[in-house]
Amino acid sequence: MKFCDECGSMMKSGAGEDHWVCDSCGNEIGRESDDSEWTTQSQVESEVVDVSDAEDKGLPTTTAQCPNCDNDRAYWYMQQIRSADESETRFFVCTECEHKWREDDH
Template sequence: MEFCDDCGSMMKTEDGTWVCGSCGYEKSRNEETEEGMVTTTGQQESEIVDISDAEDQGRPTTTQECPKCDNDKAYWYMQQIRAADESETRFFVCTECEHKWREDDH
């Protein structure tokens, strides 16, 4: 993988040169440098493991009433859903019915 020296975008190869799709910057390819690059060509995909039936060990829980089934225990996690300069949003997942809601939902 190669990145543009001018704008930092990822570049693609065309006829022996690296070409930036964003600004059009071009530079020649170097076989010695490219030998050390890691590519996905020839790599095997890892086995997909189904964890849907696994217990949710390790996730933090809290006392929070589920609006759907009135269970009083939920897993929680934080996620950035707005701009980076705004605070994260806390999500809850009911330990019984797996209903998902945000902290600010009413």
């Protein structure tokens, strides 16, 4: 991986892969001989896994009463929805009916 000396953005391989090109500012530099081990990309066969019916959303769960179905478990996450000097808002998603509600920190 190489970073641009001009703007600090990550550089990518140029045409022919003999130089680096910055997408942000267009800066180009030649590639050094020891750069090749860091820039090779390997092809990895990937298998498509159907997770459409998986219950785990990758979010933490907590005890929270759903106002829609009275289930007592919910996924939760925090999100900044107001100005930066105000606290984040906690969102809940019911593990049963997937109803979404929020709880503002005061």
